[in-house]
Each structure stands twice: as C-alpha cells, then as structure tokens.
Amino acid sequence: MSESRPYVLLTGATGMVGAQLLARLLRRHVPVMVLVRAKGAQSAENRIEAVLSRFESAWGRRLARPAILGGELTQPMLGLSSSSQNRIRQCCGRVLHSAASLSFRPASESRDNEPFRTNVDGTRELLSLCETAGIEEFHYVSTAYVCGIGAGPAREDDLEVGQSFANDYERSKVSAERMLRAARGLKSLTVYRPSIVIDSDGRSPFAQDRTIYGAFSMFRALSAKFGLPDKGQWFRNLGFEGSERKNLVEAEWVADVVDGIFGNPTLHGSTYHLADGDGTSVDEIESAFHLVTSEQLAAEKETPSGLKVPANGSPGLATRANGTSRPQKELMDAIAAPYVQTFLPYFKDDPLFD
Secondary structure, eight states: OOTTOOEEEEEOTTSHHHHHHHHHHHHTTOOEEEEEOOBTTBOHHHHHHHHHHHHHHHHTSOOOOOEEEEOOTTSGGGGOOHHHHHHHHHHEEEEEEOOOOOOOSOGGGOTTOTTHIIIIIIHHHHHHHHHHHTOOEEEEEOOGGGGOBOSSOBOTTOSOSSOBOSSHHHHHHHHHHHHHHHOTTOSEEEEEEEOEEEOTTOOSSOOOOTTHHHHHHHHHHHHHHHOOOOTTHHHHHTTOOSOOEEOEEEHHHHHHHHHHHHTOGGGTTSEEEEOOSSOEEHHHHHHHHHHHHHHHHHHHOOOOTTEEOOSSOOSSEEEETTSOEEEHHHHHHHHHHHHHHHHTTTSSOOOOBO
C-alpha cells in the first residue's frame, strides 16, 4: 500500500460480514471508501448510517464515517462517475471485496443470472476498475465451500480439483477466485474462505444465513401448523441421521480474523479457511431449533388460522378448518418442498477444513 493512497475500497458494507469489517476498519482509524447503492427509499448514505449506528450503540463509541461512493457492482466501472473514479485512482491503494450474492437457486431460474451476475461479473468489473486505477493489492472474501461435494479434508491451497458442486453459488465463487488468480495486474491477492456465517448478536443489517436461518424458519413454520415434531424427527424426515456436521462461525469472529490478516502485510498473499475445527452436528442444530421454537410458540399462545394444531408431532391427520384432512406428513412435505429443493443439496455433511 502506498502511503499516498491510504484508503481501502470496500464492497459489501451492508452485508453480514462487510458491515462488521467496515466498523472494525473505522475503529482502527483506517480511511475507507465504500461502494454502496441506494435501495428502495433508502439512500446509500442512509444505509451506511444505519449500519454504523448499530455498532456505535453496541460499542458505546463514535465511529468516523467513510467516503461513500454511490454505484453498482455489476455495472461498467461500477457505475461510478468520472470524479469518483478519479478519487479512487488518487486515494485507494487496496480493495477489500466482500460483496456477494448468496442465492442457492440455479442461475437458470434467475432473471438476472444470479449468483453469477454478482459473484463473477461484479468481481470482473471491480477487477477492471482496479487495473484502471493501478490498485495492485486485492483482498477477497470467498467461501470455504469452493471445495464442493467430496470426501476428505479440504485444503486451503485447493481450488479446482475435479470436485462437483451442490449449487451455482459454489460454482460462482470458484469462477471468481480463478479470475482473480489469473489477473496480471494484481501483485498481492489474499483470499478469505469462511464457512457458514451466522450473526447471533444481530448487529449486522443482514443476519440471515440462507441455510441455517432458512432451515430454522421452515422448522418454525411447520411447527406452528403441525405442532413440534419429536426431537430428531424433522431432520430424519429430510434424510439425515443426525451425526452429519455443519461448519458454523460467528460473523464477529470472521471479521476479527479478516481484519487481523488485512492489517498485517506479512500475512498477505495467502488463502485462509475461516472455519470451526469440529463443526456442529445436525442433532445439535435441531435441538436448538426445537428449544427456541417451543419457547416462541409458548409465548405466542395462539393457534394459526386455518389449521388446528396437534398436541405433538406424531404422525396423523392435520385437520383443516373446513373439516377435510390429509396425512400430516404429506402436508408437511408439500409445504417444505420448495425449501428442500433449494437447500437440501447444500445441507450436506461438511468436510474437514484444514
């Protein structure tokens, strides 16, 4: 990094990890420019203000404000004005790219070809801007799941080893990494590969991982309609034994590690797994689902309209308000089908990450 260009260009500052990173960089008095777009009625400035106010309340301190560049990752030159491009060229010596589409649906079902549009095309546009601006230091938040589906340990120095993939999200992140590694204009590329990131504290503006929180939302919705299942029943119905493990890491911890590596030039130029050594079993995850859902439903003390909820989750008939009935499992499967189709391939037993 040149001392004359001390700013970091940060993408994804309103995402789960990016928000945590923005707050940490500003806490360390690192000058930051953020690429952010307006969303609905919220301006780019209002979105960043909402992010930082969460951390200021939690930390009890005032944070500096970044320079805000209104733009769009997937547009040529990020949709930035000539003056903004010149500002980057004059002030930014490095990039921290954490923006991503987390869509697990097939790209063929997306009008905009997500997740490839954001994760591949957007990274290409950012890389093009770097080449124009003479930025040679690039930090990229990828995913541990570039390893795809396979047995054995996943190594940090692996990328394309003939693996198959659970979804297009994994494919898109591999493509983005390949592109960055082939870029001749970069002198330093550091890649961070977190596993499944969750935010227990809820400080990030976006705290819902698509797998764990998606599974929990479906578990809760089905429990509200049909009653809590017996412990272990729900995931067994989805084909799991319960011993399978998912690798969960906290957003705060991920941001601490990324920030620590980012701030230490001797660690640059490598790839890092940001993962839990042991992982969390499906049984543990479902036990947590069961505990929280039972507490929430008990607090609500209301029966959803349209279905009479059985006392427990044992097999039987779900009775509709009009008196008709269908086997409970058939109804549960029908309601859960869209979730299962999208997420079940991802909800596999994780490898060990070295």
